[in-house]
Amino acid sequence: MSFSLLYPLALVLLPLVGCFIYCKNRPKPIYFSKPEWLPKSYIRFDSDRWIVMGVFGLLVVTLATPYLYKPDANYHKKGRDLVLAIDTSGSMAQSGFDSLERFKSKYDSAIELTHHFIQKRHDDNLGLVVFGSFAYIASPLTYDLEGLSQMLHLMSDVGIAGDSTAIGEAIVQSIEALKHSQTQNKVIVLLSDGVHNAGSISPKDALMMAKKSGIVIYTIGIGKEYDMEMMHLIAQKSGGKSFEAKSAKDLAVVFEKIESLEPSPLRSNDTLNIQKLHFYPLFLAVVLMGILIFPYPSSKY
Amino acid sequence: MNPLSHILIRAKKDIYRYLSGSNLSRFLGHGYDFAELVEYRIGDDIRDISWISSAKRGEIYVKKMHEEKDLSIVCLAMIEGRMAVGNKYETLLQTVASIGYIAHYQHNLFGGYYSIDGVLQRVAPSKSHQTVEYFLEQLYSQNPLGQSLHYQETIEHLMEHLHPKSLIVLVGDFLDDVDLSLLAYKHEVIAIIVRSIDEEMPSYQSDVALIDPTTNQASSKILTPNAIKHYQKKLQQHDAKLTQHFNRHAIRFIKIYHPDEIVERLGKVLA
Structure with a gap:
């Protein structure tokens, strides 16, 4: 200490x-009858x-x-600013993604694994973007992992942002969340199971904006019906990697891979x-x- | 009203009221003891004629009394700087005035001494109340601050001045060592110790500069709670020694802290 x-x-x-x-x-002067009877005092x-x-x-x-x-806990800390963009479109409600729990939806598995992922991000600033037909920032960048976990459960649900998939807006909102980040290593983890079919911004435009801001996007395709090509493109063009998770087990492995990525030192004075x-x-x-x-x-x- | 007049009136009022209770009658009574009846001779005071005895015997008889010898009361006011502490000087003046009026009330001679700048001043004894008032005026006009008194020299000078046996009343704070053995051997001595409560039980005050009232100079000593304890211990030792000295030489003494208690306290020592 x-x-x-x-x-x-x-x-x-x-x-x-x-x-x-x-x-x-x-x-204050006072007359004292017998000062000689007082003891000597040197101090x-x-x-x-x-x-x-x-x-x-x-x-x-x-x-x-x-x-x-x-x-x-301050100056020697390594980490990065990372935004999790989670797809909450209607397709995420499909079950059968987890072989152990067949009735568990893709969304629930993704949220559970994301929760574990968050718990291990001690050195990162994490933010949360939820997207469906539109996208919104559920939590800005924060160290408060407990709070973020709570926000993950409170601010997201299947269909909360509509049933469609606005990947372009998700990226733009994630860029917005990273706008005040001071680290050089800014990362978006885009987690989606569908095809871009909503929103006013195309994934291509969003990707350009991300590139301009120096943001690396890791994409995770969940299930088998996602737009693999686009996800690869987004990852590749932004300097990230694209992962494929056909099951809950695969998703866990993907998160582990992302965890192993090299962190950067934080510049926060907090x-x-x-x-x-x-x-x-x-x-x-x-x-x-x-x-x-x-x-x-x-x-x- | 001038403070001196206030002191005198108060002393007079207190003494006369107190004496009317005759508590002091044994010592200060002015009665005459009956001695014998003798035939009237030219020169006898006609006021002494016993009319009853004369009527019975058909000749003029006069009562002869043992005439009480006049008592000479000498008051020594021990003026010094320490008297300026608290209300000590007022108490001293009130005490001296009270003693003077007691002497006047009892038709005794009253005279006084005080020492200023090392010189002993005398107020000639008389039975008049004017002597009391004059003595008080003299004392009142003195400023005790800066005055120091050499007890032993003063006592020696007093002994040189006093030849007939007298009742000597010493009024002072007796905070210095004094030897009254010779004075007590030749005269009857009463010591009246005038002190202030603050002097015996000083309270702790921060940020004060102590000044020795006998020199008017600042003292280097510091008043702290521990220093006060030390001072009180010294004072107790001094008073114990003083009491022992007074008792050994049959010197009656009292301690007075406030003008209000003077008459009552004097009654105890003069009774």
Whole structure:
């Protein structure tokens, strides 16, 4: 764990603590009958002033907001920005894709395997695009894999975006989702079982846009009825690869292959596992203020 | 009203009211003890004629009394810088005024001494209340701040001045060591210790500069809770030693913290 400050500029106030010593008010003179009976004191320990100084110092440290973090989780992280474009057209409702569970639809198998895929993407920024007759961004790029998994289940369903297949729009929406990505390695994983038959944008135009943005598209054709040629073309032209998954087992293998692709370092400055510590100095400051307000008994004779 | 007049009126009022309760009558009574009946002779005071005895015997008789010798009360006001702490000086003035009025009420001689800049000043004794008031005026006009008093020298000077046996009332804070053994041997001595509560039980204050009232100079010492404990221990030791000294030499003493308690406390020591 490493230590850092969220607002280090606040520490410029810290030297002002010296003012409590050097800019002090002129002490109030009082007549004392027998000062010679007081013990010799070489250090002026005026507890009240030290407490006030402590409170000030601690409040400044609280303002600076100290925190602990894991540097490994930040700067040395490898990963990529990846958008999953999932086909939710009517054909995805067909069953028989999984040999073990015959009544499981292609969509359910794809979602389940996508979920597992997401769980292993610790170092990636992931986004989700759902498409059918039209396409929409179900989740922007995020580190929050748990949240993304939830969105996968909540924001998608067979037919949720219509029964047709708008691959061109799916690619465009995926490009849109990657628009703010700062990594050089931007990837779209396009998962479809059908033929482009809807939308105002052709896959060819979408592919050109993807190429212009430097986005690599991996295509996964599910089942046997997808437009293999187009899927190959999209993958090939964008610098990606096209995979074929005739069964749930094949799809699992495809995801494993995609997982093994070389990740790129992230350029995000966000930190992970932050443990903010500002409550500790704040608590101490409150305790010290309590001592000031309720002085210890020895001061009252 | 001028503060001095206030002090005098208050002392007079308190003393006369208190004495009417005759608590101090044994010591300050002005009655005469009956001695004998003698025939009237020229020069006898006609006020002493006992008319009843004269009527019974057919000759003029006068009552002869043991005339009580006048008591000389000498008050030494020990003025020094420390008297400026709290309300000590007001208490001292009130105490001196009270003693003076007691003496006046009892027809005793009252005189006073005080020391300023190391010189002992005297107010000649008399039975008049004007002496009390004059003495108070003198004391009131003094500024105790910056004054230091050498107890032993003052006591020695006082002994040189006082020849007849007197009742000496010393009024001061007795925070310095003092040896009253010789004075107590020759005279009857009463010590009235005037202190302030804050002086005996100082409270902790931050950001204060201590000033020695006897020199008017800032002290390098610091007031901390621990320093206060140390100071109080020293004070207790000093008072224990002082009490021992007073008891050994049969010196009656009282401690007064506030003008309100003067008469009652004086009653205890003078009774």
